[in-house]
Amino acid sequence: MSSDNASQKEFKDPETVVVQDAENVYRPDVDTSGIDERKLMRRIDWHVVPWLAVLYLLNFLDRGNIGNAKLYHMTDDLHITDKQYLVALTVFFFPYALFEPPSNLALKKLRPSIWLSSIMLVWGIAMTLHGVITNYAGLLGLRFLLGLAEAGLYPGIVFYMSCWYKRNELGTRVGVFFSSATIAGAFSGLLAAAIHNMDGVGGRPGWAWIFILEGLVTVVCAVASFFILSDFPDTAKFLNETERVWVVRKLQADMKYSAGGETFKMKYVWQSLTDRQTWLAMGIYMGFDGPLFAFSLFTPTIISQLGFQATAANLLSVPVYAWACIMTVVIGFLGDRVKTRAWINLGLFGSGLVGYLILITSTNPSLSYFAVYLAASSIYPTIPNSVAWVSSNVEGSYKRSAVLGMAIGWGNLNGAVTSNIYRAVDKPWYRLGHGIVLAYIAIGWLCSLGMYFHLKRENAARERGERDEVIDGVDSKHAHEKNGQFESVEAARSEKGDQWSGFRYSL
Template sequence: MGEDHAPLDPEDLASYDIDPAESRALLRTLDWHIAPVCMVLYLVAFLDRSNIGNAAVGGMVKDLNFPSNGLSVATSIFYVTYVVFETPATMLLRTLRPSRMVPTFMIIWGGVVIGNGFATNYATVVACRLLLGICEAGLFPSLVLYMTSFYQREELGLRTCYLFIAACLSGVVGGLIATGFLKMDGLRGLAGWRWLYIIEGALTIVVGIGSFFAIADRYETASYLSERQKFLMRVRHAKAAVYSRDEGFSWNEFRRYTRDPMIYLSGFVLLCMDTCMYGFSTFLVVIINGLGYSPIVSQALSAPVYGWAAIVYLFGALASDRYSVRYKIILPLSLVTIVGYAILLANPANLGARLFACFLAGMGIYICVGLQVTWLGQNMAGYRKRSFAIGIQLTMGNIGGVIAGQIYRTNHKPAYKLGHAASLGFWAVAILATTLQFYVWRRRNVHREALTAEEKAEKDERGVTGDHHHAFRYVL
């Protein structure tokens, strides 16, 4: 019958040996059709949520008579609805289908962004931020979960990191296009910051329409995979199913994996890190503007900071993926970020030193957040547990967005000592919690290595599956 029509029995599939050359070719095909799409979608999303900082420097705060702490509130309010709707949206991804849910919400939030460009008062901006939070809530966790349906756990590190590289690149793109749009000030009677929202919103709608045709719901329906490659995907899934069976929803299983403390520890780490990341991504241009640079120069100077963060991220992600390590990448780069925040908090008189500190802070922020998200996803087995874990982790993490908006306050410029001090503290706590996470997972691996054949058999008899299976090893 040929290899394309190999027996359907899962045990036969799990024992099938895939030729390494075929495996590499399959990965290249997946990377060409999945990674670029996910990166573009997340770049656009991050651009739309973070452009409030660019617009503020461009005159929106003054034109719409924001209250004294209005920018902080408008920034935070986005994450209120984002957090509330994030987990439900993630859990519904399979039911609503990625090819329908993601494009639909993108088109809606693109319209909201355009609406923000025609805002006539502060209340309208707040309303748009609330709606934007609802529409964007499910995107990132859905993209992470979507990739776990195509890639094996050992392949996910670099692919998930692509999303955060896209977040870095959104800062580069945002800074550069904001520089151009601010020069359109007065065109057709509209301020430059209004053009920023209108054009970026239109771009989001175009990308949303295009994504209808670019997203395949499952590998079985992916037109870019040949029949042979679909067979190889079945083999890969059968091999992973040895410790990650998914036999349908059950309340007993649900209660069991909700009691895993590592999900909540990882969520706490991400909360601390996200407080820094969202504060950095939203207020970087405001911080640079506070150094004394003009609005247009501030927008332009933010681009190389994000560009450097993206370069560090790419090489760090490649090393993390090649050597299958997370903690050994996170720890040293976290210490660099600590130094950056410490310099910003010291507020030296030299502007060059403060700008250099922004480069240092950005070096660790994005890659550490990305690796933390990837780390949990790789260490959770089973689609439902993974979807729950990612949803909870990201929901907890995005509470950091609410906090970030409150620690960087307009009336604290240009030093922003509260924001820098709080970010420094949150990042230090994140390092300690990450270290605890590393040692817990390492201890579990050591314990499983020491199991006897009788103990393994006893666990098999009890039906222990998922990441608690004796064959499962946590990525460290």
Template sequence: MSSLTNMPVSVDQEDAGLKEPKEHDSNSEGHDDDFSGIDEKKTLRKMDVRLIPALAVLYLLAFLDRGNIGNAKIQGLTKDLHLSDDGYNIASTVFFLTYCAFEVPSNLLLKRLRPSIWLPSIMIAWGTCTVCLGVVQNYHALVVVRIFLGVTEAGLYPGVAYYLTMWYCTNEMALRQGLFFSAASMAGAFSGLLAYLIVKMNGVGGYEGWRWIFILEGLLTVVVAIAAFFLLHDFPETASFLTPEERAWAAHRLKYQGSSRSDRMVAEDDKFKWKYVVQAMTDWQLYLGILMYWGIVCPLYGISLFLPTIISQLGYTATIAQLLTIPIYITAAVVTLVVCYFSDKAAKAGRSRSPYVFFPMCAILVGFIMAIAGSAAGTVPGIVYAGVFIATCGIYPAFPGNITWMSNNLAGSYKRAAGMALHIGVGNLGGAMASNFYRKVDSPKFLLGHGLELMFCVIGMIALAALRYSYGRINEKRDALHNDGSEHTDQQLNYVDVPWHLPSSPLNANVRSKAYIDVPYPFILGNGVAGVVEEIGPSVTKLKRGDRVVSDTLIYQFKETKYRCWQKYVVGTAATTAKIPENTAFEDAAAIPFTLLTAVAALHLKLGDE
């Protein structure tokens, strides 16, 4: 059974309740690695310090460069370029059309090329486009440059969102996504402050102040991009800042124990196939996720593109309006980190992440209701400002929660890359819609814009509830498999001849646990064999009692961690398992086409005598 030792397996929650085995099977083949000398928390901190700040700066600059048109607008861009209200909205909209169109191919290129090369390269490209925005002379040039800005920025967010899954386990993702995405909120604050300072250069070199906003921020992006070539790292197994032992541990935990996904493989192991893109495009959960995403991204871009305008229409000067955006964005960044921290804690405790998306969306709902009420009552500045303040503090924490929740449920490295790019790409069409929500003809109340944001938020909340309900129904069906097996004979259960697998084994009672798609618990097939669902769909529903179970008895020791050891299993139909060559070399095992394989299991054994 050595061919099974290279299958990706996860170590899930602590509730397996198994007692520690008395001996280790030293004759088993595979990764019998001893990581007892690794300080896991220290290594994770080292990864965080090297990865997250650099990625956050990249995204801060990306969000700064796509949103600074909102700051330039109230500083004279529309007047100097003779833009109509529709002209500005079109210039904002075209960015999202190419941004969405190029996210999937860009993410696939990230998989084919090195992240440390691809990400800085597209940064230089969009930084150059931003500088060009500062020298455009008419509406048509503005639109063309915004089109190319969308093309060049398309790969960053979905690329980094996917890239993080190649370094961190699913129950660590929300906080890291939050740390990364909070840069978008800080970009809003930074943008307002920079605009306030840069417009003082009005007339320098013969350029208006709004032009210097684009020129200086674009040049900053190019400089950081050059540094990023030397600062970014590709994947754990090639990271120079980790010791060889730490690299082995980082790669090992993603392959075997750190994830609730059976398919979480080290990034360089995967081979691209177009079927993964097709699988992503035909995955039903992706489209509910997109509707949920629209409920967040429409308010996000409505705020990022028009917040200075909304505030200035409350009676404040352009300069004061720029400054009043700062406390909103800083507070939103703090709230994002807090919510994402508790989202990860919930995942580690085996609870769903969905409440950490739902309740921030409730804040978006309340915020826009307040903005509408304050405007309808004759424009009460305090109420409108408080409303957009609250809405913004809901938007930013909901965004990484949505991405993390969806990425945790997409199986396969390339399918996840394509699926996340589709989710984010099609979802960002909401930005194209939001670019047209706040029209000059509707100022100063902007009732239509606030109302449309409210509508999309409600649609997103309905989609979230539908997705959670669908997961619940699937999980209820799986719960039906969790009986004691007393009405089935050993022949019906068709277990391999390993004593503790039999229903009569006392140890058998300790391996039952529930299976949730969005919660990292094991999936029980039959009576006593745990697995992790690889994907949602017909292949999973075909798993039933009587399917052949193939096990590999290799046990791994983790002496210094809370998991002393665990045992892994491959679950598949008899037709699938019959195709496995008996003496396949370990390094060749990953290439075996397990086309019908639907689950890989990890039973973890707790320390102690319970």
């Protein structure tokens, strides 16, 4: 291998790696022996996860509440057709998808507390204005602005969390954070049913108050976020200097060598574009993001077509999301414990295939409603598991931000497709829409399988020494100049990131 014997011992177990080269220890002058790990990690969790969950709850609530508003005659009051409504949904996704990669790079350059709070303030204002529009043009403009502003939050949070936690710590935290999306789905129906009682207040219809009140809450939380949200570990104000050093060392020991800081270079973006793993990740995200948007936007409509009125349909969506929330947290916890995220992905996508096959073939309302549960418990848990899997296998903070931005952006762009597949002419069973979602899930399953074999094959090649670099002063019979020539192991780590011969992918 391309490093000395002491260095090679690091890589026998990538999940519990301990950096042994004293000269490579981050801030070697700082003594961290007095740190209580469990106590510090609990404090980090309380500062990082709960507020991110609140932000994403509002993000998901504001994105999907148009589906609830539609049930309360929004389209009739705005004099728009079913086709125009679908176009309005579609307009959201183009800026939402295209702005995600640059937004993630901006987040890395700027402070998370500034960037994430700013975009949240913009979308909160846009959401509030949904309640005062009077025509189709106004709806189109605000949906575009909403997509532009919301674009940076989800990929930004995913990248931000990956900068705080080790690979076997991330799944549980992402599961807890992402469970807020299912809570938003549940609350969306409850809030819509409650807020609709304000119909006529201030001369505004009930559906308008759904947008106004939920938008104002977002604005208030955005302002608070400037003061609540912490920054990256090496600069976080709620940690003292010793604690910051300990966190960075812990991450670097888990093969996140860029945790101590990294200077932006355009080559990191190029690395993300040329890595096969990026394109497989885009397929995985496509496999769950397309179904996610279809599910969140149309669940009330689908349930209403099973024979339930608007309020009943909104309320019946609540237990569906509650079940999805439970499954999301359970799978996040399980992924961190069993450390085989590929097989979890394949199992979840597989159950989703079964759910949508039932929806396509069933003409029984009760069976179809059961299949909605099956679909929810497949789509939502797959997301945090995939997020943890992809982010843990990309080293280099800028490369990771670019890969996550591209994968999430591409996945969300497919929301432009799935927001148009549940057409009024296909009710009550919507077989065309269900069939398209089924195809998306199949793509996710195949790309997950492809990712597993790709990473397994690459790990095996590194074990055989086929990726060894030429390192000055290190004698290795497998080293080859085609893999690069470096003055030290540290230089190889820094330059190559997860392409370095010592890096091991998690399966």
